[in-house]
Structure formats: structure tokens, C-alpha cells
Amino acid sequence: MANQIEITDRNRVRRLPERGVYDREQVYAILDSSFLCHVGFIQDGQPFVIPTNYGRRNDEVLCHGSAASRMMKHLAQGNAACITVTLVDGLVLARSGFHSSINYRSVVVFGHGHEITDPAEKNDALYAISENICPGRWRDIRGPSPQELKGTTVVRVPIESASAKIRTGPPKDDEEDYALPMWAGVLPLHTAAGELVRDPRLAPAVPVPDYLQQYISKHRG
Amino acid sequence: MANQIEITDRNRVRRLPERGVYDREQVYAILDSSFLCHVGFIQDGQPFVIPTNYGRRNDEVLCHGSAASRMMKHLAQGNAACITVTLVDGLVLARSGFHSSINYRSVVVFGHGHEITDPAEKNDALYAISENICPGRWRDIRGPSPQELKGTTVVRVPIESASAKIRTGPPKDDEEDYALPMWAGVLPLHTAAGELVRDPRLAPAVPVPDYLQQYISKHRG
Numbered sequence: 001m002a003n004q005i006e007i008t009d010r011n012r013v014r015r016l017p018e019r020g021v022y023d024r025e026q027v028y029a030i031l032d033s034s035f036l037c038h039v040g041f042i043q044d045g046q047p048f049v050i051p052t053n054y055g056r057r058n059d060e061v062l063c064h065g066s067a068a069s070r071m072m073k074h075l076a077q078g079n080a081a082c083i084t085v086t087l088v089d090g091l092v093l094a095r096s097g098f099h100s101s102i103n104y105r106s107v108v109v110f111g112h113g114h115e116i117t118d119p120a121e122k123n124d125a126l127y128a129i130s131e132n133i134c135p136g137r138w139r140d141i142r143g144p145s146p147q148e149l150k151g152t153t154v155v156r157v158p159i160e161s162a163s164a165k166i167r168t169g170p171p172k173d174d175e176e177d178y179a180l181p182m183w184a185g186v187l188p189l190h191t192a193a194g195e196l197v198r199d200p201r202l203a204p205a206v207p208v209p210d211y212l213q214q215y216i217s218k219h220r221g
Numbered sequence: 222m223a224n225q226i227e228i229t230d231r232n233r234v235r236r237l238p239e240r241g242v243y244d245r246e247q248v249y250a251i252l253d254s255s256f257l258c259h260v261g262f263i264q265d266g267q268p269f270v271i272p273t274n275y276g277r278r279n280d281e282v283l284c285h286g287s288a289a290s291r292m293m294k295h296l297a298q299g300n301a302a303c304i305t306v307t308l309v310d311g312l313v314l315a316r317s318g319f320h321s322s323i324n325y326r327s328v329v330v331f332g333h334g335h336e337i338t339d340p341a342e343k344n345d346a347l348y349a350i351s352e353n354i355c356p357g358r359w360r361d362i363r364g365p366s367p368q369e370l371k372g373t374t375v376v377r378v379p380i381e382s383a384s385a386k387i388r389t390g391p392p393k394d395d396e397e398d399y400a401l402p403m404w405a406g407v408l409p410l411h412t413a414a415g416e417l418v419r420d421p422r423l424a425p426a427v428p429v430p431d432y433l434q435q436y437i438s439k440h441r442g
Contacts, residue, residue, distance in 0.1 A: 014290070038270050038307070041268050045263075047302065048261060048303050049260070049304070051307040051327050066236050069235070080267060080268060081268065082267070082270045084270040084271065090415075093358065093433075096365070100362070108269070126318060141315070141318055141401075142398060142401060143317075143318060148318075178422050183419075183423065183430055187433065189414055190415060192412070192413035193409065194408075194409035194411060196406055197406050197407040199407075206404050207404070209403070212314075219410070
């Protein structure tokens with residue numbers, strides 16, 4: 001059970017525990033399927049939830065932001081954070097409101113921030129975040145200058161505890177409701193890429209790189 | 222300025238303040254464009270961020286969940302919450318990592334939960350949440366039984382304070398980087414509907430209702 005995350009009071013899935021997943025590889029797979037997380041933290045007794053990009057490296061979530069950002073300062077100071085990632089896979093259209101649901105994959109991570117200060121390590125972490133958003137892009141573009149690295153706060157959050165929650169499949173209706181006459185099933189949803197919008201100042205001759213073509217192929221409507 | 226949300230220390234957009242939006246109608250428009258929020262709350266000094274569905278009615282966010290849910294109990298007890306909604310509109314592919322970004326619309330709402338206990342009011346709130354997820358569905362399906370209403374906790378969170386943050390448009394590169402040879406621009410992203418998956422126990426004769434056809438038309442790849 002080396003790959004099982006320990007179940008404690010903090011990460012235990014209470015509601016619909018059959019949807020709870022504590023397998024480390026499944027938690028990683030969900031984290032690696034998104035680039036948007038919602039970071040929760042406490043400041044002056046007030047909960048805040050801020051959306052941001054991230055990457056994963058081994059057993060750590062990596063975040064970055066302006067050195068002037070309240071959230072990044074707070075994380076860099078080692079405060080507690082809850083980082084949640086949610087992928088919506090579809091609307092579950094049951095025959096009753098009560099059993100209507102969403103197919104989804106979510107991960108809740110608990111940890112504390114640790115600032116990465118070494119410029120080379122910062123660069124490596126930014127690379128990991130960039131690859132998580134758009135694989136291949138980083139090697140194509142201008143890397144960070146020393147000044148830009150200085151203005152960017154990079155934080156790693158070791159995964160102290162985590163759990164995933166997954167719902168898949170058709171609705172589960174009450175037995176007597178299956179005879180009702182309305183449509184029932186799943187309306188799948190996914191993130192789709194649209195047509196690329198070239199920068200107005202981009203020279204007409206510049207071709208679309210392979211990694212973007214691949215991204216679009218992977219995210220077809 | 223009646224439609225402007227008061228700017229305080231809690232909701233002020235600090236990073237890139239030019240992206241901050243305090244116009245109530247714009248905040249509502251973003252809330253009405255999603256059905257997934259991330260609710261932040263504090264329990265035993267630990268921040269939690271849990272994804273859930275919601276609806277909006279006037280100046281309130283409505284949430285529901287099992288009466289056994291930790292989050293719903295916590296909200297029903299009147300504790301402070303931060304409710305965040307984020308829509309990702311595209312990858313902003315700049316010529317440097319530093320200026321690479323995301324086009325997005327997000328709203329951060331601050332408030333305290335108030336439990337709705339009257340069954341008729343609960344039913345109305347559940348209707349609003351359902352309409353926000355899939356307009357037209359509620360009228361088509363079986364409504365909640367008294368027992369189901371009893372097992373569902375419904376909470377309204379009056380919007381005490383809120384702000385939106387919006388980024389649109391092409392990358393904003395450093396002047397000297399515009400001469401670099403790589404592709405730059407925006408890769409638009411949106412939520413797309415796939416092919417409907419009929420419930421295995423659905424009678425073959427049941428047609429797809431108009432409101433689902435409309436939903437799919439609105440969410441074409």
C-alpha cells in the first residue's frame with residue numbers, strides 16, 4: 001500500500017465515501033489533467049480562494065505568481081493551503097432532481113508552501129508549470145531574465161495529504177423512477193480548443209508549431 | 222454608482238488592478254456563466270476548498286448538498302465562506318514565459334451562509350440551482366419528495382463583498398520581444414458538449430428534449 005495516501009480526518013471523503021480515491025497515481029493523474037487550481041488560504045481569519053495555474057513535480061504542487069501577490073507572499077511564508085483541482089466530465093441527467101448529478105474528477109491537496117529562491121531551481125519549477133499548461137511551449141520562447149525571475153515568486157507545496165473524488169457513469173435513479181417517461185443519461189462535457197488567434201503583430205510567415213497543432217488535436221470539440 | 226460593489230481591503234484586486242471589475246452586473250454575468258464554484262471555508266484552523274454546484278438569485282449565491290456534508294453543515298451554521306468561480310477562455314501564448322498568461326473571467330464572493338429551512342423555499346432554491354446547470358431540466362423531471370427535501374441542506378450566501386478579474390486579448394510582450402521568430406497569439410478554450418449518452422435503461426422511443434438540443438447547440442466544439 002505504498003502508493004496509498006494515508007486516510008486521516010483531514011482528507012477523508014465523508015459524503016459518498018464510495019467516490020473517494022486515495023491512490024497516489026490516480027491523484028497525480030487528475031492533477032496532471034488540468035492546469036487550473038483553486039488555492040484556499042486564511043488571512044486575518046478570512047478564507048480566500050484564488051484561481052491560479054500550477055504544475056506537479058513528484059509529490060509537490062508548484063505555483064508561481066508576482067512577488068507582489070498577496071497569495072504568493074502568504075504561501076511563501078509557509079502558511080497552510082488547500083489546493084483543489086476539478087475536472088467536469090458531464091451532466092448526469094437523472095429522472096429526479098435528487099439523483100441528478102455531475103460526472104467529475106477532483107483532487108483536494110493539503111500542504112504548506114515553501115518558497116523556491118535559487119534562480120536555477122525557480123527556472124526549473126517555472127518550466128514544469130509551463131509544460132503542464134502547454135507542453136512544448138517553454139523551449140520555443142524566451143526564458144526568464146534574472147530580473148523577471150526576481151519579480152516572480154515560486155512556491156512548492158509538498159502534498160502532506162490529499163484525496164480524489166470521482167463520479168462516472170449513468171444516473172442512479174430510484175427503482176420506481178425508471179418507468180418515468182423523460183430522457184435520462186449523460187451529457188458529456190470537456191474543454192475544447194477553438195481556432196488559433198494570431199497576435200496582430202505576428203509576421204504572416206510564422207507557422208503554427210507542431211506542439212500547438214498537437215494541443216488542438218488533443219482538445220477537439 | 223449604485224451598481225458598483227464597494228471596494229474594501231477584502232475584495233480589492235491587488236495584482237494587476239487594471240483587471241479588477243467591481244460592477245455588479247459584470248459579476249453577476251460571470252456567476253451566471255458557470256455552474257461550478259469552489260467554496261473555501263475554515264474548520265479547526267484548516268482551510269478547505271470544495272467544488273460544488275450553485276445558482277444565483279438576485280444578490281445571493283445558492284448552494285445545496287447532503288445534510289450529512291461537512292461543508293453544508295458548516296455553511297448552514299453561518300460561517301464565513303469565500304466562493305470562487307473561474308472560466309478559462311484561452312491560453313495567452315506570449316513570446317516570453319514571463320508574459321505568457323491565461324484569458325479568464327473569475328469572481329470571488331465573500332459572505333456567510335444562511336440555511337433555508339422552509340420546504341417551499343428550499344424547492345425554489347433547488348430550482349434556481351438546477352436552472353443554472355441545465356435550463357429546462359427541472360420542469361421535465363420528478364421534483365423532490367418531502368423526504369428528499371429533508372435530506373438536502375440548502376444554503377443561501379448573500380454577497381457581502383465580491384470582485385471580478387478579467388483578462389482578454391492578445392499577449393502583451395516586451396517591445397524588443399516582438400521581433401522574436403516564434404508563433405504568438407491566443408489559443409481559445411471553452412467547455413464543449415459531446416454526444417449524449419443515453420441511460421442503458423432508457424426506452425428507445427424517448428426523444429432528446431428541446432432544452433438539451435439547445436444546450437448542445439450552445440456548447441458546440
